[in-house]
Amino acid sequence: SRSSSSSSAGGKSKLVAGLLAIFAGSLGIHSFYLGYTMKGILHLLLCFTGLNTIWAIIEAVQIFTGSMTDANGDDLV
Numbered sequence: 288s289r290s291s292s293s294s295s296a297g298g299k300s301k302l303v304a305g306l307l308a309i310f311a312g313s314l315g316i317h318s319f320y321l322g323y324t325m326k327g328i329l330h331l332l333l334c335f336t337g338l339n340t341i342w343a344i345i346e347a348v349q350i351f352t353g354s355m356t357d358a359n360g361d362d363l364v
Contacts, residue, residue, distance in 0.1 A: 301363035305350040312343025317350070322358030 299321055307317035315330025333339040349355040356362055 298361055298364035299357045301350055301353070304355075304363055305347050308343050308347035308350055312347060313340045315343075317343070317346065321355075321363075324358075 304317050304320055307320055311317070313330065313334050315327035315334070318324075318327035318330055330339060330343070333342075346355065350363065353362070
């Protein structure tokens with residue numbers, strides 16, 4: 288984790304990532320936002336399955352509880 292000053296300068300927003308997971312999670316938009324390109328592509332490939340929606344909701348909870356980082360391992364701010 289970075290210090291709070293450098294993290295806020297370049298860190299991804301927890302609120303934005305969480306809302307993307309809730310409202311566009313089945314398309315994987317939140318994964319692309321966080322830098323997880325391959326996971327985002329997998330979300331897109333599975334976008335018509337119910338499992339993908341459940342997966343996105345689980346990731347939204349992880350984002351809001353602070354247990355998910357961006358692809359660089361940086362905490363969400």
